[in-house]
Amino acid sequence: MNISVVILAAGQSLRMGRVKALLPLPLGPSGADCSALEGLARLFRGQGLTDIVVVSGYHAEAVEAEARRLDLETVRNPAPERGMFSSVCTGLSAFANRAAQGDTEALVVTPVDVPLLRPLTLMTLQAEAEKDRARSGSGAPVLIPLFSGREGHPPLIPAAYIRRILAHNGREGLRGALATLPRRVLSVADAMILEDMDRPEDYKRLQRLAPERGVLSPEEAWVLLRQRDVLPKILRHSEAVGQVAARFAERLVARREAEGRPAACDPRLAQAGGLLHDICKGLPRHELAGGELLDSLGLPRMARIVRDHLDLELPDDMPLSERELVCLADKYCAGDRLVPLERRYEEKMRHFADDKAVQAAILGRMARAQKLAERVARECACAPFAMAREVLTPAREPDRRA
Known part of the structure; x- marks a missing residue:
């Protein structure tokens, strides 16, 4: 199944005070530090998901330079001040033609500030998406990972829903758009789907948590x-x-x-x-x-x-x-x-x-x-x-x- 990836890295990082995509975390080989963006790229590529687009916006030059270093495609949100859903739409639009041609059958969409996802979460999403495609074809549901009763990142979205998401009025962002679609929650053995970094104290917590990802x-x-x-x-x-x-x-x-x-x-x-x-x-x-x-x-x-x-x-x-x-x-x-x-x-x-x-x-x-x-x-x-x-x-x- 051809699954593509959208990494959202267009935020202003006002509360963090630093560019989140570039924050170092011990996610490299042997626990070496690398950027949050590199950590996610390594994770997705390790699961065979190599068709990755990074959405930039605020701090575009710095984010795009890091993406180029990692050989990642970028697309720039022309109006990041409109919020994260505008970046979601920018990323999905980049795949609309590929989806129409059958080159992209589903998309994983994740913000760069949820960088500690485990491989097992992606494996679960991939395996269940294959089953749903066999059962339901183009009517397969959106898959949402769940831990301890809470939904987390990343959702896996069948490409058939790209147009409907792009037509959403923006109310409640991507969550609101997905609420209008067939969806299924999947319990995963991964509390890291809930761990994001909005503030400096969050970043310090993720630095402590990163070695526990294994x-x-x-x-x-x-x-x-x-x-x-x-x-x-x-x-x-x-x-x-x-x-x-x-x-x-x-x-x-x-x-x-x-x-x-x-x-x-x-x-x-x-x-x-x-x-x-x-x-x-x-x-x-x-x-x-x-x-x-x-x-x-x-x-x-x-x-x-x-x-x-x-x-x-x-x-x-x-x-x-x-x-x-x-x-x-x-x-x-x-x-x-x-x-x-x-x-x-x-x-x-x-x-x-x-x-x-x-x-x-x-x-x-x-x-x-x-x-x-x-x-x-x-x-x-x-x-x-x-x-x-x-x-x-x-x-x-x-x-x-x-």
Whole structure:
């Protein structure tokens, strides 16, 4: 599907006091600073969306110079003082002929001051647009991303609606124009669709948030789990693992800070990693499938947590991180109930009583888990089972008389 992009960068930036398109954010390779405009261009091109037009207006020379450096096409709004909808119309007009010829089938429209969008949001929009086109053809709806009950950027607009939007009277801007069209909201695991930068304090907040674009919050993780239709029993287990991993992380951070060391561990990331560790449960090698899925969504740190949750060995000179805490937390959760670590492996040993090779592998995994538990106990100054018991209900002992 041929999807084009309109980036709105014509604003006066009165409240910001600086040209938003040129503000540096750590969105470049390896987290290097680049302009907000470059960050968005990298995002869209990374998803195969290369037909991009930047709408300039106020500060046109500076914005257009940056666009040329990035090899982006520009079109200038002749009357930016008329507001953002005039820039929307300028951008859509640039694609009207391409749409008539079938070269553009849909458009993503976003302001440059919402620069932290995640790849997974674009993937969701693209995939759903393909489905809608197959179902509805030219009657496909506008797609609006949604997080936590709030609509965000960017909408994906079928090109068939360009003329109707251009004919809109301007009331309530693009939102008002889209309200007159068939539309569908899509829940996405991306709070960044709501994060814009209008004022200097907003920019400072986005600078802090930018490094987190590669990981999900627990709230975002829940959205992704629901999108994947994960079974309720797996959701309950995953919630338990997330709670235990977060408790481990909280104690670890408290101990490190008490000793004057950097925390170097995030309880919310540990919780989100625990929530997602079984996202592909039911597939062969579900841990690898889950890691591959999260890698494809642009979440490599979370992919590593999921990929390694079954079994790992941490060298003594490597620090504990969320990855190890999720792995260990999983071993204390039978469903959503607390079990001693050894019982998890004893049950597996009984299940494979006739397969000595599998039993040997199970014993190896148990030894590594026990070693990890000892490390966590030492660094948290608390037994992992005791920490897990603070957040979980113990499972009943199995009836051995049966």
